[in-house]
Amino acid sequence: MATLNVLILVCLSYVVFLFAIAFAADRAALHGRGTWLHSPLIYTLSLSIYCTAWTFYGAVGFAARSGLEYLTIYLGPTLVMIGWWWTLRKMVRIGRSQRITSIADLISSRYGKSNTLAVFVTILAVVGTTPYIALQLQSVTLSFATFAEADLTSTSLPNRQSTAFLVAVGLALFTILFGTRNLDVNERHHGVVMAIALEAVVKLFALLAVGVFVVWGLAGGVEQTLERINASEIARWEVPTSRWIGLTMLSAAAFLCLPRMFQVMVVENENEGHLRTAAWAFPAYLMLMSLFVVPIAAVGLDVLPQGSNPDLFVLTLPLNAGRDGLAILSFLGGFSSATSMVIVAAIALSTMVSNHVVMPIWLHLTGGTAVVSGDVRNVALLARRLSIAGIVLLGYLYLQLSGGGTALAAIGLVSFAGVAxxxxxxxxxxxxxxxxxxxxxxxxxxxxxxxxxxxxxxxxxxxxxxxxxxxxxxxxxxxxxxxxxxxxxxxxxxxxxxxxxxxxxxxxxxxxxxxxxxxxxxxxxxxxxxxxxxxHSATAGSWSGGLAQSEDLMIMSQRILGAPEAQAFFAAAAQRQGLAGYLPEPSPDFLQELERELSGSVGAATAHAMISQIVGGATVSVEDLMAVADETAQIMEYSNQLEAKSQEQARTARQLREANEKLTQLSVQKDGFLSQISHELRTPMTSIRAFSEILRDTEDLSPEEQSKYSSIIHDEAIRLTRLLDDLLDLSVLENGQVVLNEHKGCLEDLLDRAVAITGGGAGNFAIRREKSAEQVVLLTDLDRLAQVFINLIANARKYCDADRPELTIKTSQKADRLLVDFTDNGSGIPTDQQTVIFEKFSRIGQTKAGGAGLGLAICREIMARLGGGIDYLPGQRGASFRVTLPLNSQNATQ
Amino acid sequence: MKSKSGPVFLERRTYRRRRMIDAARLLPVLGIILVSIPLLWNGTPDPHTRTTYAMFYLFVVWIILVALSAIISRYLGPNESDEQSLGDR
Structure with missing residues (x-):
């Protein structure tokens, strides 16, 4: 009978062997040796962690209970693998180009690098995987107990709990040693992958060996085996359609979504080309793994006593037949399946937990940025190690709490459904x-x-x-x-x-x-x-360095990688560039290498952000771009405002300039007027004084002379009075003290009167009117209006310089306003004067007539009082004034 | 997605490669159909519908799928030259 001690010895040597293999692989990878590490075969074998102890032992139990239904668990992944062109190729490409570290990272990256999502996926993955880890621990414990029971030499059965605990501790130790050994380069773990590949060979070999022994050793050949199957209780093909389809789909989904599968399939992938090999090699592996399951189940049901656990047929059949060596091999197969699953699952989950839960919290608590004090690398490593220990411990606790038993056996599919x-x-x-x-x-x-x-x-x-x-x-x-x-x-x-x-x-x-x-x-x-x-490009965007300062990069790297590692890394890079010392040129290659190195410690996104901070935004993130865009928008808005303001200022300045021009002109006009008015006042005063002196001092004046001089004095006095009247009138109008006497009257009569007063068409002055349009009844201060008309007609008469002066008076109505245009055929008023003609004291040039320049100013004031206006109409080939009157007063009276 | 259409006639090798990609895409469909066929045997009182027959059928199908996948993978080859332009077409 098999001795427990031999088993323990073999088991321990196997574990030591695994440690050695993993160590050697790590060393080889570190020194750049061992190209075989990167072969597609290793990749394919590492995928075999899909076949856990649950499939190693459980498949036979599954088959013993429900026939060929167990095949669904293998057919699903087979279909996914042969359909690699659809999904896996894309997943692997994305994983490589986006430097994905876990399935949580992939999902969160896809959805805008949302950490909420990552945390959620992590929690779900932990909840779904913990029972599965418990299942692995249970299988090792059970198989160990089976051996112990069969060993008659051992006096006391080993405590199951202590076995499970020891296995858990051993697994955690191995995972921590090789899973967190190197915290770099895209999360690849050569030692672990190598150990898993070896375990894959062991479990396949063990199952095939048991299968061969059962078919040719126990049953006595293929024919007899088939007969036994036909005679057994699983002989009939009766698989429920829903379960066949449902479980195939479920296993296919789980194959894509299981964190540990994602780890080996995408994260540990060295080369996309490896998928091509795995596309057929992995289905072949699965096929071989399931080949002997039904024969083992059928023979086990036949040979072993009623009530023995079909889940352990793989182990109990050789034991029962006294083949201790084979039984130990079988045990190692199951052990390999269990351990490889736990190791990879723990690595995958710890990456997720530390990257998406622990590190963000720690960085948040320490307010960490690119230049945090302390060694980020140690924190990341510690977080990952603690996570591994925690996850394995959770599995162990779950095993203890659920008490093992059959409830756990069903957890495989439950877990699949969770991650799906x-x-x-x-x-x-x-x-x-x-x-x-x-x-x-x-x-x-x-x-x-x-x-x-x-x-x-x-x-x-x-x-x-x-x-x-x-x-x-x-x-x-x-x-x-x-x-x-x-x-x-x-x-x-x-x-x-x-x-x-x-x-x-x-x-x-x-x-x-x-x-x-x-x-x-x-x-x-x-x-x-x-x-x-x-x-998009096959690789992630490269750095365009040159701006980076190597020293700053070095300071940052030391904090994350640890000082000696960073110095070695920098020195090696410098040496490759042919430089002495520690500081290499910040070439794009070097920066990319450094980023990859850092991303293993702190996650891809953080590493990218850290380097971009130092390099100075050679590559910027979308957030940066958006922030920049925001700022730009603000600046643009600000500049728009400035532009608007400056336009306003320009407008104001123009207005000011115009006003100033007007003022200057007015000042000139005023000076001119003052001299004019003093002249105007002086002339009559002088003649009044002179003639009054003659009247006083000359004794013998003839009555004719006397009356002539007196009348001169009188005329001059009237002129003075008129001038003063005008001034007074304007002053009254301007101060709004005028009282309007509103009367009803016809426009035609009013114009007739004005024309008559100004002398009508006397001389060669012609006035053209359109009397039919003048039949308008007005309610206004007729005298004042007549004053305006008189002024305009008199002006035309005075200033029109044409050979045959002619004044056209045109009446029209527009909307509710009456328009009366007075247009002569003279040379008009120059543009620069047009603005000032309505001002007080303004006189057009030094023209022949000697007005005081108050007429138009008075007109404007009158029209304003009457509710209308008077404007100069430019572009009429002569001086043209338009008098505007409101018509509503006229309407009201009609 | 892509508006630009490629050339109508391709080099013989490229053409072969594209058909192999088509094959790679169709293979899982074939697999699903073949794997679902045993479901049609459900409920028939035929004594031949034994586990052993189904087992033989399924493993033969499995081997065929593996072989086809291996052949296709071989022909798809490592030349990634036209992979970029192929994309998801």
Whole structure:
């Protein structure tokens, strides 16, 4: 009989061997040796962590219970692998180009680098994977116990709990040693991958060996084996359609979504070309793994006593036949399956936990930026090591709490269904640019909740966590909410039921929320990069250095990588560039290398941000661009405002200039007027004085002379009076003290009067009027209006310099205003004078007539009082004035 | 997605490669169909629908799929020269 001590010895040497292999592989990779490490074969073998102890031992139990149904677990991944061109190729390309470190990283990157999403995926992954780790620990414990029971020499059975605990500690130790040994270059772990590949060979070899022994050793050949299968209780082909399809789909989905599969398939991938080999080699591996399962199950059912655990047939059959060597090999196979799964799962989960949960919290607490004090590398390493220990410990605790037993055996599919919830967000993100962060969050949340309610919690058995009444009557007594008959769907297989509802509701809410929500710019950019990854460059954007300061980079790297490592790295780079010392030129190659080095420690995005901070924005993130765009928009708005202001100022300045021009002109006019008025006043005064002196001093004046001189004095006095009257009139008008005497009158009569007073068409002065248009009745101060007309006609008479002077008076109505135009055929008024003619004291040049320059000013004031206006009409081939009067007063009287 | 259309006639090798990509895409469809066929045997009272027959059928299908996948992968080759332009077409 097999001795337990031999088993323990073999087991320990196997573990030591694994350590040695992993160590050697790490060393080889470190020194750049061992190209075989990068072969597609190793990649394919590392994928075999899909086959855990659950499949190694459990597949036979599965087959013993329900025939060929166990094949679905292998057929799903086979279909995914041979369809690699559809999805895996894209996933691997994205993983490489975006420097993805885990499935949580991939999903969060796709949806705008959302950490919320990453945390959520991490939690879901931990919840889904922990029972699975417990299952592995249980399988090792069980197989060990089986050996112990069969060993008659051992007096006392080893404590199962202590076995599980020792295995857990050993696994955690191995994972910490080789999984967090090198915190760099894209999260690749050569030692671990090598150990896994070796374990893959061991478990395949062990299962094939047991299979060969069973078929040719126990059954006595292929024929006899087939007969035994036909005679056994699993002889009939009776696989429920829903389970066959449902489980195949589920395993295919889980194959893509399991964190550990993602780790080996995408993160540890060295070369996209390896997928081509794995596309056929991995299905072949799976085929071989499942080849002897049914024969072993059938023979086991036949040979072994009733009631023996079919899950352990792989182990108990050789033991029963006394083949201790084979049994030990079989044990090693199961051990390999269990350990490789736990190691990779722990690495994958610890990466997620430390990158998305611990590091953000730590950076937040320390207010960390690119130049945090202390050694980020140590924190990252510590976080990862603690996470590994924590995750393995969680698995162990779960095993203790659930008490092992059959509840745990079913957890494989439950766990698959849990991680399959990532599928809609993952695949949707890869092929659909419209998928949004909110949609992914909702889909994951709904899927997770349904999975929890319908599968995970009930898996502990009815009335353990969920009360029995819930199963019978549903949540809140609503029977359509029964966890195993959601929406009244009864009689379905529990797993298929839960998978169907969770995936349906997950996908539906993901699609619906994506359709109605609006993504942020970062999300849209990332979406485009993910969906069209083959159109973008194969590698991530390179640095255009030159601006970077090597010393600053060195200071930062020392803090993250540790001083000696950073110095060695920099010195090596400098040497490659042919430079002495520690500081290499910041070439794009070097920067990219450095970024990759740093991204292993602090995550790709952080590393990128840190370098871009120092390099000085040779490559900027979308957030940076958006911030820049915001600033630019602000500056543009500001400059627009400035422009508007400066335009306003220019306008004001122009107005001021015009006003100034006017003032200057007025000043000149005023000076001219003052001299004029003094002249005007002086002339009559002088003649009045002179003639009054003659009258006083001359004794003998004839009465004719006397009357002549007196009349001169009188005339001059009248002229003075008129001048003063005008001034007074203007002053009164300007001060608004005038009282209007409104009367009704006809425009024609008014014009007749004005023409008559000014002398009518006397001399060669012609006045042309259109009397028919003048039949307008007005209600206004007729005398004042007549004064305006008289002034205008007299002006024309006085100033028109044409050979045959002619004045046209044209009356028209426009809207509710009456327009009377006085246009002569003279040379008109020069443009520079037009603005000042209505001002007081303004006189056009030094023309022949000697007015005081008050007439038009008075006219303007009068018209303003009458509610109308008077303007100069330019461009009429002569001086032209337009008198405007409101017509409403006329309407009112009609 | 892409508005620019490629040339109508391709070099013989490129043409072959593209057909191989088509094959790679169709292979999982073939696999799904072949794997689903045993479901049609459900419920028939035929004594031949034994586990052993189904097992033989499924493993033969499996081997065929592996072989086809290997052939296609071989022909797809490592030349990535036209991969860029191929994209998802």
């Amino acid at each position: 919830q990532f599928l809609p967000a993952l695949m949707g993100g890869l092929v659909w640019r419209g998928a949004t962060r909110l949609g992914a969050l909702c889909g994951l949340g709904v899927g997770f909740a349904v999975w929890m309610y319908c599968l995970f919690l009930p898996s502990f058995g009815s009335s353990s966590i969920l009360p029995q009444t819930l199963f019978d009557h549903g949540l809140f007594g609503m029977s359509w909410l029964r966890p195993q008959a959601l929406f009244g769907v009864e009689g379905m297989d529990q797993v298929v039921h839960a998978v169907m509802w969770s995936m349906l509701l997950n996908t539906a809410s993901f699609v619906f929320v994506s359709l109605v929500s609006f993504p942020k710019p970062v999300e849209r950019l990332q979406g485009a990069q993910f969906v069209n990854v083959f159109q």
